[in-house]
Amino acid sequence: MLGIIRGWVGYLSGSKSASRMTESIDIEAYQEALGKVAAIERSSATIEFAMDGTILTANDAFLTTIGYTLDEVRGKKHRMFVEPEYADSPAYQEFWELLNRGQFHSERFRRIGKGGKEVYIQATYNPVLDAAGKPKKVVKYAIDVTSQVLAEIEASRLRDMVENLPTNLMFADRENIIRYINPASRASLQKIAHLLPVSVDQVVGSSVDVFHKDPKEQRRILSDMNNLPTKTQFELGEEILSIEVHAIQDESGAFIGSMATWQIITEYAAIRRQVGKLGDVGHTVALNVGDMASAMQEISSNVNRTASLAKTAEDQFKTADVSIQELGNCSEQIGEVVSLIRELAEQTNLLALNATIEAARAGEAGRSFAVVASEVKTLATGTRDATENIAERVGRISDSIAEVVKSTSEIAKGVSEVSQNSTTVAAAIEEQSTIIGGMKGTSDDLVNLSMELQKL
Numbered sequence: 001m002l003g004i005i006r007g008w009v010g011y012l013s014g015s016k017s018a019s020r021m022t023e024s025i026d027i028e029a030y031q032e033a034l035g036k037v038a039a040i041e042r043s044s045a046t047i048e049f050a051m052d053g054t055i056l057t058a059n060d061a062f063l064t065t066i067g068y069t070l071d072e073v074r075g076k077k078h079r080m081f082v083e084p085e086y087a088d089s090p091a092y093q094e095f096w097e098l099l100n101r102g103q104f105h106s107e108r109f110r111r112i113g114k115g116g117k118e119v120y121i122q123a124t125y126n127p128v129l130d131a132a133g134k135p136k137k138v139v140k141y142a143i144d145v146t147s148q149v150l151a152e153i154e155a156s157r158l159r160d161m162v163e164n165l166p167t168n169l170m171f172a173d174r175e176n177i178i179r180y181i182n183p184a185s186r187a188s189l190q191k192i193a194h195l196l197p198v199s200v201d202q203v204v205g206s207s208v209d210v211f212h213k214d215p216k217e218q219r220r221i222l223s224d225m226n227n228l229p230t231k232t233q234f235e236l237g238e239e240i241l242s243i244e245v246h247a248i249q250d251e252s253g254a255f256i257g258s259m260a261t262w263q264i265i266t267e268y269a270a271i272r273r274q275v276g277k278l279g280d281v282g283h284t285v286a287l288n289v290g291d292m293a294s295a296m297q298e299i300s301s302n303v304n305r306t307a308s309l310a311k312t313a314e315d316q317f318k319t320a321d322v323s324i325q326e327l328g329n330c331s332e333q334i335g336e337v338v339s340l341i342r343e344l345a346e347q348t349n350l351l352a353l354n355a356t357i358e359a360a361r362a363g364e365a366g367r368s369f370a371v372v373a374s375e376v377k378t379l380a381t382g383t384r385d386a387t388e389n390i391a392e393r394v395g396r397i398s399d400s401i402a403e404v405v406k407s408t409s410e411i412a413k414g415v416s417e418v419s420q421n422s423t424t425v426a427a428a429i430e431e432q433s434t435i436i437g438g439m440k441g442t443s444d445d446l447v448n449l450s451m452e453l454q455k456l
Contacts (some may be wrong), residue, residue, distance in 0.1 A: 003233045019253055023129055025217065040185070044061065044141040044142060044143060045058075045061040045064075045065045045066075045121065045141070045143070045144060046058065046059045046061065046062055046139065046140065046141055046142075046299070047059070047062045047073075047139075047140050047142075047143040048138070048139050049078055049136065049137060049138040049139075050137055050138075051099070051135055051138065052077075052096075053077045053078035053079065053096060053102050054075065054076070054077060054078075055073045055076050055077070055078065055390075056074070056077065056137065057074065058070060058073060058074075062142065065113070065119060065121070065142070066114065066117075066119060067113040067114035067115065067117055068113070068114050068180055072114075072323065076344055078096075078277055079092070080112075081111045081112055081113075082111065082112060083112065095319065097133065099125055099127050099138050100127075100135060101135075102127045102129060102133075102134075102135045103127070104124065104125070104126060105124070106123070106124040106126040107122075107123075107146065108120060108121070108122050108126070108149070109122075109123055109142075118146070119144065119146050120144075120145050120146045120148075120149035120150075120316075121142040121143060121144055121145060121146075121166045122142065122145050123138050123140050123141065123142035123143070124137055124141050124142075125139075126138065126139045126140070126141070141359070162182050163182055163183060164183075164205065164338035165182060165184060166184050167182075167183050167184060167260060167261055167263075168181075168182070168185040168188050168261060168262045168263055169181070169182040169184070169260070170182075170257050170258055170259070170261075170262065171257065171258070171259050171260075172208050172222070172260070172261045173256065174223070174255065174256060175207075176207055176208045176209070176218075176219060176222055176223075176258075177205065177206070177207055177208075177255070178203055178205065178206055178207070178208060179204065179205075180204065181203060181204060186200060186262060187203070188262075188263070189203060191264065192236060192237070192239050192264065195236050195237035195238075195239060196210060197210050205423055207259075211234075211236060211241070212234065213234075221245075222258055225247035225249070225255040228245055228246055228247040228258065229243050229244060229245060229246045229247070230244070231244040232244075233265070233412075238266070239264055239266045240264070240265050240346055241262055241263070241264055241265065241268045241386070242262060242263055242265045243260050243261070243262040243263050244260065244262070245258050245259070245260045246258065246259050246260075255430070261302045274322065276422060278398040324330065340456050341383065341390075346384065348383070352365040358375065375385065
């Protein structure tokens with residue numbers, strides 16, 4: 001641009017009317033114009049194009065921005081700085097047609113630097129006219145705004161993220177004036193709009209005092225970033241709100257406001273109360289189940305002792321049964337001996353009778369024999385009577401032994417059944433104890449779970 005101005009002045013100076021023209025030129029204005037152009041070129045990235053887009057020259061600021069050297073760009077086309085799709089589009093063709101018609105163009109452009117580097121510039125394309133008013137080249141002045149644009153893109157991305165968060169967000173400045181609420185927060189406020197002193201649409205711009213019964217205390221907390229972060233719960237009408245507030249700082253670390261995440265926890269608080277009750281019930285159940293388990297263990301121990309005693313009694317009854325069976329056999333043998341004695345007594349009595357008859361026939365000579373025969377008869381009769389008595393007693397003993405054997409057998413059978421039933425009951429109690437143990441474990445888990453839930 002400086003060259004253009006100097007050339008134009010030189011042209012004027014070399015003309016026939018140079019003296020008149022130079023007289024009309026304000027030298028100071030000329031110097032000022034040169035200074036302004038020089039300042040623009042120093043502060044701006046500058047590049048010059050022929051009207052067909054061929055690169056003529058570029059200053060260091062532009063080359064630094066785009067990442068090329070002058071030799072790498074001189075003689076190349078402007079299209080090297082744009083996406084291939086755009087370079088082949090009607091819009092790009094129209095862009096150069098407008099410049100060729102002398103139309104000025106200014107906006108923010110996205111350009112491609114060396115190695116595919118993404119560059120954003122705020123630029124003006126300035127057609128330079130010849131003496132006939134026809135565009136002869138284009139000078140572009142640009143400012144690198146890549147950092148600014150990328151920051152704006154990041155800010156937009158963060159803004160979109162915040163806007164789409166399901167969490168209720170609210171921002172307030174240092175004076176505790178609410179400056180922003182996200183859509184999730186707005187939707188939640190609609191649910192409690194009847195409890196607010198202002199409409200939901202008026203929340204932004206209002207003080208955070210609208211949410212608190214004691215604004216003075218809240219202002220004290222929020223005015224000092226050293227009090228943050230803080231988390232609290234408070235009642236708003238019939239609703240319960242939970243809020244967590246964090247400090248917002250600028251790049252220098254200065255406190256510029258606060259960000260709050262909040263939620264309506266009325267139902268959650270009710271659930272926590274129910275969980276607390278559930279924990280109490282679970283604790284009571286655990287205690288009762290523990291007592292039941294102890295009782296079951298004691299019953300199991302008693303049943304096991306009963307089974308052991310029944311087994312011992314069964315073994316003893318089996319031994320006694322054998323002894324009684326042997327006693328019965330002995331009584332039968334005694335009966336057989338008594339029968340034999342009875343037969344001998346009857347035979348003796350019969351012999352004594354025959355001896356008496358023979359003694360009578362012998363007369364006086366058989367008298368002494370008759371006396372002996374009479375004594376033998378008396379002895380045989382006594383033996384027979386004693387034998388009958390013994391036989392009667394042995395019979396009663398045999399009957400008693402038979403009853404004892406029968407009773408003992410039945411008792412032994414009953415004891416055996418008791419032993420078997422005790423074993424079965426013991427197994428069942430053991431199984432129930434296992435189940436009760438599981439119930440106690442479940443009750444303990446329920447208590448622990450309720451405690452964990454109440455911490456949330």
